[in-house]
Amino acid sequence: MKQETSTLEIDDPFSNTLPAYTLVNLRINGQTHKLRLQPWVSLLDAIREYIGLTGTKKGCDHGQCGACTVLVDGKRINSCLTLAIMKDGAEITTIEGLADGEANHPLQDAFIEHDAFQCGYCTPGQICSAVGMFNEGRAHTLEDVKELMSGNICRCGAYTNINAAIMEVKAKLENE
Amino acid sequence: MTTKYIGKPASRVDGLEKVTGKARYSADFKVEGLTYGFIVSSSIAKGKITSIDSSRALALEGVLQVFTHENVRNLPWFKLRYTDMDAPSGTPFRPFYDNTIRFSMQPVALVIAETFELARYASSLIKVEYDKETYTTSLYKNLSKSFKAPKGKIGYVPPKSRGNADAAYQDAAFKIQAEYKHSAEHHNPMELFSTTAIWDNEKLTVYDKTQGVSNCQFYIGNIFGLAYKDVRIISPYVGGAFGSGLRPQHQLFMAVLAALELKRPVKVGLTRQQMFSFGHRPATLQKLALSASPEGTLESVRHEAYSETSQFENYTEVIVNWSATMYACENVELKYELVKLDTFTPLDMRAPGAVTGVHAMESAMDELAFELKMDPLIFRLKNYTDEDQVNEKPFSSKELVACYREGAEKFGWAARNVEPRSMRDGKNLVGWGVATAAWDANQMPSRAKALLSIDGKLVVSSGTSDIGTGTYTIMTQIAAEILGIAIENVTFKLGDTNLPLAPLEGGSWTAASVGSAVKTVCEDVRKILLKHAVKTKASPFYQYDSTKLQIDSGEIFDPNDSSKGVSVTEIMRLAGVNSIEETSTSGPNPLVGRKYTMNSHAAVFAEVKVDEDLGTVDVTRVVCAVAAGKILNPKTARSQILGGVVWGISKALEEESKLDHQYGRFMNHNLSEYHVPVNKDINDIEVIFVEEKDDVVNPLGVKGVGEIGIIGVAGAIANAVFHATGVRVRNLPITMDKVLQIAEDDRNQVAV
Helix, strand or coil: CCCCCCCCCCCCCCCCCCCCCEEEEEEECCEEEEEEECCCCEHHHHHHHHCCCCCCCCCCCCCCCCCCEEEECCEEEEHHHCEHHHHCCCEEECHHHCCECCECCHHHHHHHHCCCCCCCCCHHHHHHHHHHHHHHCCCCCHHHHHHHCCCCCCCCCCHHHHHHHHHHHHHHHHHC | CCCCCCCCCCCCCCHHHHHHCCCCCCCCCCCCCCEEEEEEECCCCCEEEEEEECHHHHCCCCEEEEEECCCCCCCCCCHHHHCCCCCCEECCCCCCCCCEECCCCCEEEEEEECCHHHHHHHHCCCEEEEEECCCCCCCHHHHHHCEECCCCCCCCCCCCCECCHHHHHHHCCEEEEEEEEECEECCCCCCCCEEEEEEECCEEEEEECCCCHHHHHHHHHHHHCCCHHHEEEECCCCCCCCCCCCCCCHHHHHHHHHHHHHCCCEEEECCCHHHHCCCCECCEEEEEEEEECCCCCEEEEEEEEEEEEECCEECCCCCCCHHHHCCCCCEEEEEEEEEEECCCCCCCCCCCCHHHHHHHHHHHHHHHHHHHCCCHHHHHHHCCCCEECCCCEEECCCCHHHHHHHHHHHHCHHHCCCCCCCEEECCEEEEEEEEEEEEECCCCCEEEEEEEECCCCEEEECCCCCCCCCHHHHHHHHHHHHHCCCHHHEEEECCECCCCCCCCCCCCCHHHHHHHHHHHHHHHHHHHHHHHHHHCCCCCCCCCCHHHCEEECCEEEECCEEEEEEEHHHHHHHHCCCEEEEEEEECCCHHHHHHCECEEEEEEEEEEEEECCCCCEEEEEEEEEEECECCCCHHHHHHHHHHHHHHHHHHHHCCCECEECCCCEECCCCCCCCCCCCHHHCCEEEEEECCCCCCCCCCCCECCCCCHHHHCHHHHHHHHHHHHHCEECCECCCCHHHHCCCCCCCCCCEEC
8 A cells, every 4th residue: 555654753642743744646436636634534534524525424433334335446345444545546436426427326216216215314325335235246135135234324214125225226237 | 197296105306315425414515614623521420620721732733722611701691592492491501601510421622623633633632620529320219309290391291190090900800010111212313413603794604403493593593692584504404313403402502602703614513422412312210000800991000100301401201191092091190200310401302202101001001911811902902992081082083993903914913822932933932012102193383485486396495304204205295286286396495594484393293284384385376376367368267267277287277178278387477477476374273172182093013033042032023004194105104104113123122321320421322332223133014004084183184104103113022022932021122131031130020
């Protein structure tokens, strides 16, 4: 991984010396964002606060809820548990980048059709997570999907509809 | 093609924004020059702050200010200035008011910095010294100090007893008594509470997470001495709330305070941990005693509830009253008392009161049915009533029997053996349970505006909220159908104090309240259109009787004469009007309220599988049959019920805010230790809406579906666990240790 080392002195954990800025190239949804970031900026905050793509949500900031799920090189991760500088040069996909031009990703349409959300706050994370799950190729049955989607909490309780949407798209993709 | 949309399963009109990440929630508004706030929470539960040293934080480049009680001046002292629409009686918490600590994690300082990371880091440099005082956070240890719950909170009705329950209980042939315990719970919507406040040109614009923009507008105006017209609260999308947005939360005050002082835009969010520092569903202890005749007639009900509240406010909710209206019974004794603790004031949480009281009552009903060796569903049917015996009024409609029948059929209840431990699936014990649910069908006064433009586009608006409930969608459906235009031409706006005043979004009353206002205002616009149709010379319906005309699919026509027709846009053009704008108010009919009690009802059937060795409970099937009047949108209403059932499963098996009494603090204050269901926890849920026609409840005939789905679920599951295992777990949540009766002090759990 190419990254510069931070100059933060940690002899005193409460230092008045703030971490130095580092140049980071974040490739998000096919576009490169050149940012000057301090190393303590999480990938989630970089995406939301520094780039302004607010589709990715913060639900706990501790990797416990899945609302911040994005795809990094096709793999789903909790962006709140990743520092932005660690993903310099990686291909990052957020909810804003899932559509193919004007056409939604099939999961986006299926989520609407099956009413797979209520408040919609966990939805970007759910959809990114499902795309990541498809990429993993381990979900064969509904029980697999339930297990593999259990890192994304939906407090509104739309799970049965989420699963219906995912199973429908899964079947479609497998028939293609 | 027709423009009849009410009752159709339309997909959410806000769906596309939600699946593409375009929907903007409270923290999603980009503002030039934004600064970030981070709150420092107290580490003690009670005492005085003796000193706060912010110097190290302030020394950092980019830290703009640290607010504490020492430097925040000129705030009002008068408690009414801090009140809000959902406040109970007492003195609301006043942030930075003085050096007194009233609860653990009380905000004691606010750091404002140029970046979020810096504000968070700087907050760790602030040193707060305290003088600790002794505190008490245990409900059970303070029961001797309980007192009668006072009036004062919206929706609270004191319980009313009747007959002589004690005498009837003494004489009865069959009787049970039991104690039920509930832990505190926190709402934990997925969205973190966040506020962005912008002070510009003597006006304040605030993006907030709330279930009532007007509530926040009044709160901020009152505290900071601003005219309401200069305070605009905007909240187009709310990432879940479940009651947590009914009162203004800490971050709103903080963001506004800093924005006014610093003259810079400020965003302040609460962390997930800090979301355990405000209102919660109160911990309760309930004592029930029920008796019945040998034939299964309910002869007495005694229901007492003891509920926590804070030292500074008297939070009340309707816990016990349901036991006086759900079944026919001559002798009912109710008691509802509060116990003051050094915690924050509890707060309405989805189906407040009912979810607590009905779980206990429905468990007790099951216990009594078991004593009687009677099927618990038959026992309920035997004590069914069409009259509200408390107020001696009939129900406006009550299709509960249809809920029982259709739910039981779908579930296959007839095959149930009354004996516990009578069904098995491999190593799992299988149990079936049933419970009843009821909730108020309320309507609140509400306003709505409609603006029809010459291009045929209709914008309807009201300052209500959509917390995932489907408000955007059902209001769009109502407006399109009432006016008679295509749904694609209708936009509904909400969540903005610039829009007409709407009540708090809660209590399952939004569909009835805002929906009635939308209906009324669209009827007004329709009347104006038809008036133009008959008064405009060039109109094909000139000098017609306007009452004979209809509008559908944007066309004005006479159903008895198909030779003529004119479009809505054409008639506006002919009449020379560019737009039609109307604002209307709708409210409950007080006469109806005097004559009828209005409730929604549900019957819940649950199947559990309990691992006999491990005591783990899996809810394998739930059937929830609901009678809630007219269902405006079966797709979004079903989702509401699904969500309610998931909440019920969660309450029965998972949710518990655990207080560490040594520190007076909720210790599992995060989403890994505060358990809510994940995908794998949820299995088959069947929702049935039974046909229920109600012409009196409100102009739309709707009763609301936000709460009714959760209320009976915990009772049905608890009863199913008993049926599976023969162990009656009366302390929620039902965890494996309680099922296996491992804990020494778990004497409340009874095995047969």
